[in-house]
Amino acid sequence: xxxYGVALLAFCYLAxxxxxxxxxxxxxxxxxxxxxxxxxxxxxxGHNYLKKKDLIKTPSTNxxxxxxxxxxxxxxxxxxxxxxxxxxxxxxxAVLAGLLATIAGFLLVPVLSKIGRPNTKQISE
Amino acid sequence: MLETIHQVVxxxxxxxAFLFVxxxxxxxxxxxxxxxxxxxxxxxxxxxxxxxxxxxxxKKGIADIPLFAGMALxxxxxxxxxxxxxxxxxxDLDKIKHAGLAGAIALIIGVIASFFFGVIVAYFLGYTDxxxxxxxxxxxxxxxxGPVTGSALGASSDVIxxxxxxxxxxxxxxxxxxxxIAKSIQLDNPHSAVVFGGLLGTTSGVAAxxxxxxxxxxxxxxxxxxxxxGLGCLICPSVLYLLLRMxx
Numbered sequence: 001x002x003x004y005g006v007a008l009l010a011f012c013y014l015a016x017x018x019x020x021x022x023x024x025x026x027x028x029x030x031x032x033x034x035x036x037x038x039x040x041x042x043x044x045x046g047h048n049y050l051k052k053k054d055l056i057k058t059p060s061t062n063x064x065x066x067x068x069x070x071x072x073x074x075x076x077x078x079x080x081x082x083x084x085x086x087x088x089x090x091x092x093x094a095v096l097a098g099l100l101a102t103i104a105g106f107l108l109v110p111v112l113s114k115i116g117r118p119n120t121k122q123i124s125e
Numbered sequence: 126m127l128e129t130i131h132q133v134v135x136x137x138x139x140x141x142a143f144l145f146v147x148x149x150x151x152x153x154x155x156x157x158x159x160x161x162x163x164x165x166x167x168x169x170x171x172x173x174x175x176x177x178x179x180x181x182x183x184k185k186g187i188a189d190i191p192l193f194a195g196m197a198l199x200x201x202x203x204x205x206x207x208x209x210x211x212x213x214x215x216x217d218l219d220k221i222k223h224a225g226l227a228g229a230i231a232l233i234i235g236v237i238a239s240f241f242f243g244v245i246v247a248y249f250l251g252y253t254d255x256x257x258x259x260x261x262x263x264x265x266x267x268x269x270x271g272p273v274t275g276s277a278l279g280a281s282s283d284v285i286x287x288x289x290x291x292x293x294x295x296x297x298x299x300x301x302x303x304x305x306i307a308k309s310i311q312l313d314n315p316h317s318a319v320v321f322g323g324l325l326g327t328t329s330g331v332a333a334x335x336x337x338x339x340x341x342x343x344x345x346x347x348x349x350x351x352x353x354x355g356l357g358c359l360i361c362p363s364v365l366y367l368l369l370r371m372x373x
Binding site for chain 2: 009013016020027032034039061068073076078089100102107108112
């Protein structure tokens with residue numbers, strides 16, 4: 001049944017968020033650290049396990065895939081509800097700080113991607 | 126008649142948001158096929174239209190207009206995180222393991238680099254006290270790290286507002302810039318997507334930017350980006366602020 005998949009997704013989401021908030025508490029930070037990441041790993045492991053044991057059928061998996069395919073429209077709605085005015089109202093300091101930080105991030109991608117890359121054989125083997 | 130339409134839509138905000146976003150995406154993909162021969166992905170166009178629509182509202186973008194209030198639910202953090210978690214179904218655990226170390230290093234370097242550039246800009250534009258510089262530097266991480274750091278350090282409210290704005294600028298530049306620059310920074314595989322998520326860290330920007338580049342990369346980027354704001358909130362008002370105070 002479709003709802004079994006959705007329920008598994010919901011379980012992983014809530015458990016991941018809970019772990020994220022617990023990690024936050026542990027580090028004395030009022031909020032969620034990595035909740036989505038934990039949830040994703042739980043979902044991958046959980047789904048793989050159930051599939052191996054033949055406990056999850058295609059309709060259930062489809063329940064998860066439906067939500068996975070809904071993230072594009074969600075992202076579009078998110079863009080439409082973002083506070084664009086705030087970005088423009090912070091003046092030059094905000095624009096430059098945000099812009100430079102982003103460009104620095106972009107430029108570091110190829111540099112750091114070299115770490116542990118599977119096809120650079122000396123490192124991974 | 127108009128009154129009745131408003132009533133029906135108002136009571137069914139989320140459903141209207143499904144319809145509205147569906148129409149926006151239909152138009153975007155048609156536009157992408159017809160006028161750009163798919164050179165500009167339909168998703169990228171849809172996101173740009175979204176950002177443009179947000180200008181019609183205020184803090185909550187288009188959702189400030191009562192007719193579009195349901196957009197806030199569809200585009201809110203609950204459904205964003207729920208759907209992003211669901212994309213993990215398409216992710217390969219082995220690839221994540223390979224990129225784990227690179228992703229962790231990217232997170233730390235990403236926070237430090239953003240903080241550093243924010244501080245430099247703040248300094249040269251006249252904010253020379255350590256608290257303001259640290260707050261603006263933290264804002265250059267994400268729009269959550271900025272105000273968290275600012276209130277921890279007792280920065281003034283206008284500096285905190287600037288730090289939020291800097292974070293929002295980062296989200297928007299990441300959203301628009303990622304598909305444009307992806308090829309030149311070799312952002313075309315899961316490994317670099319994990320690194321990218323760690324370096325940029327804005328969950329919304331990373332998810333939207335990767336969606337517009339190659340939807341298959343979204344789970345890998347989102348996985349690391351989700352740790353960034355927490356890490357930033359931990360080290361910006363503490364270690365990085367203390368280091369900054371030592372040199373300034």
